[in-house]
Amino acid sequence: MRKTLILGLGNTILCDDGVGIRIAQEIKKRCKNIDIIEASAAGFRVIDEIIGYEKLILIDSIKTECIKPGTLHKYSFNEFNKTKHHSQPHDISFIEAFEIIKQHGDKVPSIVEIYAVEVSDTTTLSEKCTIEVENAIPLIAKKIIEEQSLI
Amino acid sequence: MAKIISINPITRLEGHGKIEIFLDDAGNVSNAYLQVPELKGFEQFCVGRPVEELARITTRICGVCPTAHHMCSTKALDAVCNVKPTATALKLRRFIYDAFMAEDHLLHFFFLGGPDFVVGPDAPPGERNILGVIGKVGVEIGKKVIDMRRRIRSIITHLGGRVIHPVCGLPGGVSKGLDEDHRLAFHKIAKESVEFSKFCLQIFNDIVLKNDTYLDLIVGDIFKHETYYMGQVDANNKVDLYDGMIRVIDPTGKEYAKFAGKDYLDHIIEHVEPWTYMKFPYLKNVGWKGFEDGINSGVYRVAPLARLNVSDGMKTPLAQAEYEKMVATLGKPFHHTLAFHWARLIEVMYVCEEMVQLLEDKSITNPDIRNLPKEAPTEGVGVIEAPRGTLIHHYKTDENGLTTNVNLIVATLGNSAAISMSIAKAAKNLIKNGVVNDGLLNMVEMAFRPYDPCLACATHSLPGKMPLIVNIRDRNREIIKSIKRD
8 A cells, every 4th residue: 555645736827726736746846755646626536546545645725814824724634524515516525525435445545634725816827826825835845744754 | 675695605715606696676586697706817827828838728727627628729739730630649539538528427417416316306405415326326336436437537547648637638649549458458448338328327217207206397497498509510410529510509409500610709709797707608690688598599508408409419329319219208409407417428328339439440559649730830729519518719829839819618608698597597486575495505506507517717625515505685785584504
């Protein structure tokens, strides 16, 4: 079984929305042996990619508007397991897809760590994040590497 | 007092789309609209870039159908570079595209549309989800669905470079060929997918068509609109997702127009409304008469139901047999919005049969996978039938091949006016004299889900929920009642 997968979620042409992918890329630069997947998709469109890993580190953006952009949030898997409704019109939620393939008998990661970076602009077409988020990328990558003992 | 009812399906905090229902003074629905947080400036974002980058950038527009954008962009690049793909490349592109359509349509039927039909329109909200579908059809069948999609997706992973955002399309061809071992392996998958399609159609027949309540819903007036339809057909007017001519029929079923994709601006024009960034394409030569049905309104519909309507049938035998059954059951043209689900399954059968046909021809493993472009890029249009309708990419470049102009008509836009009309019609039946029926959310969802609308370019959401919130507002936009489901 492969060890750790970093799944960066977001859209790299939508400003801060791509921060999850940008951080995953930054981690990959420093930890060559880590597998990363970039996905501008969710639910059943990405779930097969996590099969066979022991640990999944999911990095995405979030907009709570309660804290300054560039701040890192950390969540547990169970915090999102509140509903079985669709998360969007085209797909089911990641958690729902996770539960379904687990029931299906697939070897899903036994450890799932979820990180989300507070963002401010997810609608402007730009390959760069806003300045606060852009500046936070290397720091957050370093923090996740240390916290998850990736080196 | 006039009221506004707002149904807001939130994914992230800023939401994915919102339905506004306007009531008149008597408390009845005067109109309803789907509002979308559309992203502005994509065309400008592309300007100045090497045109060949667009096949990779445009897949980022949408995490739902990146393969459709990639393939449409690749076709536009063929035209921009004035290069014809090799025969083998065309077969491979069509094969990859068939695999994509199969897995995308299956996802919709079982995971998204399925809860409405397989579980049932009156089922409790807590059961109207994929787990409810699996509960109804059985765990083993749920596993079968997951396995089949996974095997079909392995085709895209192998030939597309990666399944989520494929990178195989190049002007004049594709980047990777098919070897004999994979041809045989994929042929087995394709054959299995045909059997699986039979099984899906059987489920639809047993659970939906044999249920009088469901059938009444399909043929009933709530979910019916008499509009024009648009879709791509081959030389024999059979459904063709990858290539062909764009055909339009009027609400009586008569051919109204048939044109090459490059001439789309002669036929399609976009209407704008002050309350949304979303545009409403309509038939230029019929004219915009508002959100109206009928032969005098330029509103048209796209996607599976429309494709079957504009065609004279399907190219493959089993899909054709099912098409004939649909004609016998509903009559043609099909104006029944819920029949999108049936049409979608017929298309699944078609693409699976076509995959088998393509793989039975050993020439698909030929090494001639690309013709190199030899001319300076200029201008070109690519058209493809995306799962959600006719998709058009139009690029112009300068003499150095740098993009100077990009115009995209994305598939869901083709249905944008009709979606609002369908929501309004469903709401009119469930809101009378200011009294909002508890079934409003379900029925409104059922009204727009057949179109499988692609609402925004924000392509992911953190794991979470999609609550539906109905806010009833008075003339001053104060909320006087709120219905929430989470």
